[in-house]
Amino acid sequence: MSSTEVKLSRLLGLAQTFNNFYLLGFQKGDIRPFLVEGQQVGLIKSDVFKQLRKYPEVFCIRDCESTNQGLVELNPAFRDYNERTAQLEKVLRSLRTDGIFSALHGWRDEYFEVKSEHKGLLKMERAATPLFGVRKYGVDINGFVRHPQHGLCIWLQQRSNTKETWPGKWDNMVGGGLSVGYGIKETAIKEAAEEASIPTDLVKNLVSAGCVSFFFESDQGLFPNTEYVFDLELPVDFVPHNADGEVQAFELLPANECVERVFTPDFKTTSAPVVIDFLIRHGYITAENELNFTQIVELLHVPLQSLYTYKTRLEQIQKQQQQQALPNDDSCNCNTPTIRPMENGHNKAAA
Amino acid sequence: MSSTEVKLSRLLGLAQTFNNFYLLGFQKGDIRPFLVEGQQVGLIKSDVFKQLRKYPEVFCIRDCESTNQGLVELNPAFRDYNERTAQLEKVLRSLRTDGIFSALHGWRDEYFEVKSEHKGLLKMERAATPLFGVRKYGVDINGFVRHPQHGLCIWLQQRSNTKETWPGKWDNMVGGGLSVGYGIKETAIKEAAEEASIPTDLVKNLVSAGCVSFFFESDQGLFPNTEYVFDLELPVDFVPHNADGEVQAFELLPANECVERVFTPDFKTTSAPVVIDFLIRHGYITAENELNFTQIVELLHVPLQSLYTYKTRLEQIQKQQQQQALPNDDSCNCNTPTIRPMENGHNKAAA
Missing domain, CATH: 3.90.79.10 (Nucleoside Triphosphate Pyrophosphohydrolase)
Known part of the structure; x- marks a missing residue:
């Protein structure tokens, strides 16, 4: 040779x-979809969402006992782009002061726009994006x-x-x-x-x-x-x-x-x-x-693309449930489907 | 616009x-890994493996009752490249005569080499490769x-x-x-x-x-x-x-x-x-x-790459079982792990 x-x-x-992370990350821990307006815009590791629990007025962190899986959702009560941006930024500035996440040491005062399907949902300090897996x-x-x-x-x-x-x-x-x-x-x-x-x-x-x-x-x-x-x-x-x-x-x-x-x-x-x-x-x-x-x-x-398809998977499961006329499982406090992040989700936009 | x-x-x-097929194929039916010498070299749809059941001396088609999943294996008793090639070809010529598969109407008398990790395992008539998902x-x-x-x-x-x-x-x-x-x-x-x-x-x-x-x-x-x-x-x-x-x-x-x-x-x-x-x-x-x-x-x-990793997944599961010292589940007549073909399997060669 x-x-x-x-x-x-x-x-x-x-x-x-x-x-x-693509190859081994999903096997290592509890990785949750991050939802804004029902759209998955990120993936959050447990070290981060444990900190986000301190801000229940901003983040809904739901657990599903049946599946032992869950998600992190920005409070859907926020009315628009500006309110979402301001509420998130308040948390980020607080986390920055706490000094727990080294990512936030690199705070830039520069925004990154978080979009889903080409629609802007909020903007986020650039240094924070790795915490949310955007x-x-x-x-x-x-x-x-x-x-x-x-x-x-x-x-x-x-x-x-x-x-x-x-x-x-x-x-x-x-x-x-x-x-x-x-x-x-x-x-x-x-x-x-x-x-x-x-x-x-x-x-x-x-x-x-x-x-x-x-x-x-x-x-x-x-x-x-x-x-x-x-x-x-x-x-x-x-x-x-x-x-x-x-x-x-x-x-x-x-x-x-x-x-x-x-x-x-x-x-x-x-x-x-x-x-x-x-x-x-x-x-x-x-x-x-x-x-x-x-x-x-x-x-x-x-x-x-296939890792950011929570909404599509949820819709598919709901559709299947409707077709099969299955009763909802009331023992679970959320509608979360089993999260299998490595599944292919390209069919989001299937013809 | x-x-x-x-x-x-x-x-x-x-x-x-x-x-x-990448987007929707795995949701539509029972798709099984095709193994040669313990290596996954293909994916076989049920219309094909139902026909292969007629040749039990050439193909082992194993079912796992617990997982309702299984695999198709070329008889591991075949000694070498030439014997594997000859035994498979015998079946393919018989299937061609049956006329069930339109793919075989295009028989070319031209070989395609089936490899795994760069090692040739057998050669197969080119027209037959779509039946085996090679x-x-x-x-x-x-x-x-x-x-x-x-x-x-x-x-x-x-x-x-x-x-x-x-x-x-x-x-x-x-x-x-x-x-x-x-x-x-x-x-x-x-x-x-x-x-x-x-x-x-x-x-x-x-x-x-x-x-x-x-x-x-x-x-x-x-x-x-x-x-x-x-x-x-x-x-x-x-x-x-x-x-x-x-x-x-x-x-x-x-x-x-x-x-x-x-x-x-x-x-x-x-x-x-x-x-x-x-x-x-x-x-x-x-x-x-x-x-x-x-x-x-x-x-x-x-x-x-991630769809042809049966051996790697099996090895991972066996390793996990050894580490956890779990008893084997004797109610299942095979060691087949749950097949999740859309999982990422690039870690096959992880450093």
Whole structure:
């Protein structure tokens, strides 16, 4: 086995690492759907919902004795987007003061909009989203060069040492989370200017190239992330430079060195899927040089959709019960169906 | 809403169609793992395993009364690859004579190798694989042109009216199943020459671009397919022509017309994922013009791996039982764990 093959066989291990929650999280503890207006918008671990019990005016935490499973619901009495946002924020600020959750140490005063089926339900401080397992969306730009001597080369950024998350780690050339009020391509263009000073005449070559989805867990909480991926071919002589203080260095690496960098602890784990997807789409990682190729491609696109389908499952069960004319089970104080989060729920939108 | 948006919103419906078994199949009936040498290599519907009961010397069909679930196992007494192949083939020829399964009307005298963890276990007549729900692998080449007037254009082939499967349907420029003894890129190059007479100096530009996975069901049986995808940019003046009689026409279509063609009943349903993946990777279908973008990307990469993990689940359950020192349940005549096929099984190879 050549040294190239040895390196690439580590890819499956890495794909399993950034999917550590997808693969093993549901076996480890009591993970509950988080509902807003009857829609599942998150997944909450027991360490978090135990704290939320202190705020019964904001969260209904229902247990079903029959199934030993339950859910966390934002008080359905809240009237609208603004009231939901304000009530949740009150709790988050209180939890921040308590200092229990390290995720809240990184409070940013920046909002993330929680949506269901494209409808905004509330906005939440970005730093809090891992506690609620809310699906997060971001954009990433693969800046690359077809170098006459070195072949396919990729620009990486080194994150500033002062960033709240992953300080000092190597990362994709440009990346950022989607924030309230910004479109996907709009965010990519804005971040390209702020993080890497990409001029307008180059950023016009941005090519939408799909998305990657994975489900990572760290001591900060849960990261069910989808990253919209863009490719940007750059001239050999272009050098990015940072404009917003969030990046401390850029480096252009040949594809083989880039793979090696991604495996080091100096690389941001949750940015690895974007690099791997890029190297697969551009013919550098192939079914010929990577034995676990199809499995790795699956792990770049895990079915997050299927983990956020409480409402659909409830409706299906209620429909079945109606058809079978079964009496409701009054011994259980909720209508919660058995939660099987790893079931496929794509049929939510079945034709 | 513009007419482009209306067209693209139909993509989710199409992605659900080529995943009709993935989304709904497991709810519809008794689907059993098919085991060879203790490894799950397939999924068998009840209409098939009812017929296999006629061959108890070849198939062990075990039921577990407690769980009302079971499995189909090739007789573990068969000594090796050749004996397994010969014994299975005897049954398949008998079933073909019976004429019950339309899949076997398309008998090809062409073998597909059934593997587990990269080890060949037996080979099976290609036409029979849908009856056993064996994972199939193929290659596809997206032949495309960057046209000075029409922009991104894609070559499609029309399948010969005499083909056993999908006769007369429109299809990707080049495609073919992986057969015993051929590599992935090797198959792509071979098919490029046979189907479209792509000369050596052009085929050298072939770029590996990933794979798509989906799970389709038709009246022929089950199609848990993974297609290795290659892109091939072609000169504007190149025109493919068929060399093996399997193609009756080629047509170059601008991207928008290509999307329209894919939606027609004249397009081979199981080739649509390759075209959609191509149009996503090349920036034609984007998160901006397709509301269900992330869901469609997920449906191009469904976790087939997680449906073929009987052995892993059995080992996990046995390990748990040993740890808990639980007595075996003697009321059940098998060690079958509860089969929950939609569970995630990627942890098979967990680090």
